[in-house]
Amino acid sequence: MAAQGGAQPRLPQASEERQAHVSAWLSGRVDDMRRAWAGPSDPTPGDGPADAGACAEVLTRVLLSRTFNHQARGRLAGALPSLRERLLESITGHRPVPLFLLYNGGYRASPFPGVLEPTFVPDQTELLLLWQVTLLHQAMTAAYAPGMEFVVVLNNGVARRVNDIPIAATEAYAARFRSMIHAIGAAARVRVLVQSEVGPTGDAPCPGAADLPQVPQTEKDHRIIERFLGRPCSAEEARYRGGLYRWAEDGWARQLAPIVDARRAVVMRQVAHAGLLSFRPFPGGAIRSQNGCVGFLEVEGRWIPRLLTSETFGVYHVEAARPLGDFVPSMAGACHAEAALQGS
Secondary structure (H helix, E strand, O other), X not given: OOOOOOOOOOOOEOOHHHHHHHHHHHHHHHHHXXXXXXXXXXXXXXXXXXXXXXXXXXXXXXXHOOOOOOOXXXXXXXXXXXXXXXXXXXXHOOOOEEEEEEEEOOOEOOOOOOOOOOEOOOOHHHHHHHHHHHHHHHHHHHHOOOOEEEEEEEOHHHHHHHHOOOHHHHHHHHHXXXXXXXXXXXXXXXXXXXXXXXXOOOOXXXXXXXXXXXXXXXXXXXXXXXXXXXXXXXXXXXXHHHHHHXXXXXXXXHHHHHHXXXXXXEEEEOOOXXXXXXXXXXXXXXXXXXXXXXXXXXXXXXXXXXXXXOOOHHHOEEEEEEEHHHHOHHHOOOOOOEEEEXXX
């Protein structure tokens, strides 16, 4: 996908045939999602499963399956007792299992080498997250009738404090994301939680460098910080912002914790974490999708999602396609970034 807004490299245009294939693939996923979310949104009245423990184990296997989780079960040993406890609480209460995914700051970094302006418009990247959420919804409800509630968490307050990203831009991203969720009919069960809507994001001065965690930094780390900052910066500023990120994230974790505990929710991340489940942000994904955007790699007539970043962009021959809203007209109000097709 091409990032929305800002300077972009001039990409060759994909053929009409290839664009039609991607259009059909995306439209098919949207149709599948609408069918999946068309059922009742409220739990079925009645008693819960006869064996809550067995049901919790089935749901654990769903959440740890390779479709959704990319961590080895052994690495998650420390997280499993809490997971089972919260699953049992939902099952015995016969209510949907609340799941929170720590997703991004309300924007994504540019996938283009040398282009630092971020992306503030949801596109196929977010659409494929919703496809993953839909697949999880189907698997959960097949095993447990009340299913789940899924909350996508945007820490846009952290983005403002660390990278000076305007709240208005990230809240507009959240609004479009919600429009996308509404368009597939999932709004009753899939929600977006935005840090700036939870409470004040803090206007007090940020700590000085001496009062922040000292975060070791490589040249790659420096480049990543620039991509999320949206401009070049010195090594000294990059080190400062790396420490500031740790500080701001710790503050957000304290702010989010009572919300999660009140819901008795299971928290997930996109990347591996010893204490939390991972959740693939797109089919096969095992990386933070805010690092760029999803494109589609054609392999033997099949379309396989791949994350394009400034580092991986040069690995592929990348072609531009029509905006996603042209492919899937019902998505036009929520996203209109261009699509990208990849070849090896």
